[in-house]
Amino acid sequence: MTDEQPSGAEKAFGDFAPALVDLTDEVLFGQVWERPELAKRDRSLITVASLLTSGSTEQLVFHLARAKENGVTEAELIEAITHLAFYAGWPKAMSAMAVAKHVFRDQ
Known part of the structure; x- marks a missing residue:
């Protein structure tokens, strides 16, 4: 133990x-x-993108915080989510942005 x-x-x-x-x-x-x-920063961006595109928003809470720990800024994460709206779909991006707002502002 x-x-x-x-x-x-x-x-x-x-x-x-x-x-x-x-x-x-x-x-x-x-x-x-x-x-x-791959750097952990890059792995975090890839993971956030993958979770957004799959609609796995419940996992985003942990991985958005981990991305910040790995050196990705809030502004970069918000921009990545905005960018992905055009590739993954608006509803998925809006859901992910709601999670990001909670993680970055409400906690």
Whole structure:
């Protein structure tokens, strides 16, 4: 047992879906996000774009905050969402912008 705080996945699903938690923590964030071929900043922009285009707004809360931690500015994220409105669809962009407003202004 380590002294580390439980991950978000562990908090959400640790006793319900431990295999998913392990894959999330060890493979996705432990291996994929750590690959040197892309900077974490770039991975964050790609992830936000992917979540927006798929309509996965509930995951945007975490990933917009993570993008800021990885050096993407709020202005850049707002511009990315605005840009994606023309490629992913207006409703998806409006939903994503509502999440961004909540993450950047209301928390």
